[in-house]
Structure formats: C-alpha cells, structure tokens
Amino acid sequence: MSNTHNIVRVSDVTKKFQLGKVAVEALKGINLEIAAGNYISIMGPSGSGKSTLFNMIGGLDKPTSGKVFIDEVDIAQLDAYELAWLRCRKIGYIFQTFNLIQVMTALENVTLPMTFAGMGNDAAVKKGIQLLDLVGLGDRFRHKPSELSGGQQQRVAVARALANDPSIILADEPTGNLDLSTGEEIIALLKELSRERSVTVISATHDFKMLNVSDQVVWIRDGRVDKIEDRDELSISLGKIGTKE
C-alpha cells in the first residue's frame, strides 16, 4: 500500500447547528488528508468539534458545506444503500460509550455486522470467536454487555469494528470512559491492529497517552485545524505538554 493513497479526504467542511435563533458553528472549514494505514489522533479541547468531525468522516451526519471523500468517493453522492454499505464494510466505529447492543451477547454483537454484510451464520460465528480471541475475550463470548467491565465492553466494540475487515477504524474517545491502564490496553490494541492489518485508525481524543502511538496528530481548536504534526515532530510538543502539566 503506497503512502500517497489518501483514504480519507476532508475538503472545506463546515457544520452549523441551529439552536433556536442561535447558530453554533462547530466546524469552520476543515481540510484534511489522511493517508491509508496510518494511526491518526485528532486532538483538541472539549467542544472543539472532534466528535462533529468524527460524525462527518464516518458518514453519520452531513456537513453544512464542503465534502468528505472516502477512497476518493464523495460520500454525499451515495444513496441510502451505498451509505449503509460504507458503514458496514468500509468503516468500523468505536464510541466512548461502547454502544454495544445490550440485549445481545458479545458474540452476537460482533457477528451482527457480518450478517448485514451477507455472511452465513456459521462463518460469522467462527470469525466472531476469532475476533473475540484476538481482543482477549475468547472465553466471554456468551456474556451480555452488562456482565462485562467497561474495558471488556470496549474490547468487544473493537472486535465488532473489525468484523468486516474495514479499511478505516473511527474511534471517538475510545478511552474516555476507561481508567488509565485499561485505556492503555485499548490504545495498544488499536495500534497493533493498525500495524498488523494496515487499518487506518482515526481516533478523536484528548487522551495524551494516544500521542505516543500516533503516526500523525491533528490538533483541532475551535472548529479549525490548528496544526498537523507527524510522528517525528511530536516529541517537541510532547515535551511542552510535559512541562505544562
């Protein structure tokens, strides 16, 4: 896979929310190119627009203006079926609140996207168990989310995100509801996946633990891209953060 291939391209994206008479401009013109196979962190203070951008890239919400391209396809041009297909096959989502389906077991949660993708039941179960093994939950596949700890639930969510071998994993504060060490485990897991399966991981976060593993960090402030730093430039700002805190 060449590094010049842009799997995600965000072009002049703005997003306004109309709250009664007041308009909140959450994104004020974002331009971003994300190379395939990288581990990207989108960093920024609370309210800076990370989740909003996450929703745009994931095709979960529509920009007010501007375009989002996945694999150089403008997702605004996709019809409902193609969009569903994109969400099912191309992108794996991980949320701060895990968002597992509470009434389903860990295994059923992981196999659901495979069912949507048309995989047969036996194959899906087999792959689901493999994926749960991969995230270290091989023996817990019969458990409901309410019977699992936060970290375990997030692992199930990671396994679910991998169900259809997506090229992109989008994670919105995947460690936001986890303690320090569990958060580190999830980060390590994501990093491993991005390296071994060359999945592009895009993670919105304000968790500085993420910086160590990122190939690129996009700093967002007040709905705009503040700066984009590659791995080698990072140590400088890391040093700064270290002294600030």
Added chain:
Amino acid sequence: MSSIEKDGVNRLVVLPFAKSVEISFKSIRVRFFRSLITTITLVLAVSFLSFVNVGTDIADGLLATGDINLRQALIRAGYDLEAQDTAVGSSPKQRWIIILSLLVCAVGIINAQLMAVTERFREIGTMKCLGALDRFVLRLFVLEAAMQGLAGASIGAVAGGFFSLVNALLSFGTVAVAALSWSDVALSVLYATLVGILLSLAGVLYPAIVAAKMQPVEAMRVEQ
C-alpha cells in the same frame, strides 16, 4: 483495496428474514416485562371482543333450538329479542362498547410502543452505524409486534371464548353447549385473534417508522 464504486455488484447490505425473526424473538424475550405490558392491554381488549362474539354464538345456538323457555331465558339475560328474530345479532350499544375498547387498546399499544422505541434509540443508532437500512429496523419492530400480537391475541381470544362458555353454562346449563355450533365459535375466536394482530401492527407502525427514519447521530445523542 477495492473502491466503493468498483464493487457495484456487492454493495448490498442484507438481513435475512430468518435472522430478523431470531433477533426480534430474542429481543422480546430479553425485555419480557416491557413486552408483557404492551401485550396485556391487547389480551384484555381481544378477550372482551371474543367474549361478546362467542356469547352471541351461544345465544344463537339456544335460539335455534326453538325452545320457548330458552327464548325467555335469553330475554331475561338481557338480549333484546323481537318475536320474529331467529338470530341474536349485536346491539348498536354493544358494538360501540367493543369499538371503544379496541380504540382504547390501540392508543395503549401506541403509547407503550412509543416508550419502548424511545428506550431503544441508542440501539437503533448503533445498528445503523453497523450498516442497517431503515427497513431492517422497521422490519424488526413490525416482527416483534406481530409476535406479541399473535401471542397476546390468541391468549385473549381463547380466554374470552372460554369465559363466555363458562358464563353460559352457569346461566343456561348444559344445553348452552349442546346447542352450540362449534364452527361458529372457532370463527369468532379466529376473528378476535386477527383483529388483535392487526391492532398490534397498527399500534407499532407509527413508532417504528419514526425509529427507522432516524439518523444515526440523532439516535445516539439521546441520553440514556
């Protein structure tokens, strides 16, 4: 890596019917008490309908015997019979009560289903993120309602018919059963069951359409 456009043929997301049934069934089982509340209104309304209709069948049977004492007993039991009547038929008042009870039931079901659907916004949003189409969501809710409807309506219809028979045995004695046309009773019970299933489906349609049309972000923003 294949682009979205090149894969034209395989671009379909699917949810096989058998899988939908399985998911809906499990969903009802897991949320048993919630499902029970939705269903109980239906059981009551349908059993009332069945009670009245089977009661009419029994009265018709008694009337068909031609026995003048039974005719008197029926009039004493509250049936308005003219001298030339050979069938009981339902009075307008009775019909109004039935329609009202069914209406109340429909409103109750819509209310219960709206709450049930609201509770599940996050689940719906999540499913859509995983690639579910609007109609998958719609189908799951309709299937759930159909199963609840089938269970609730058949229980209600059979129970209503049964109580009607017991009631007749107590008021008229065994002749009520002897003179009865069982095929009419079966039809009445079946009719009540069908009405119940239709009610259940009608009640879920609006909430389910609202749920199915939600954008994933809207659905998941709801605090729970």
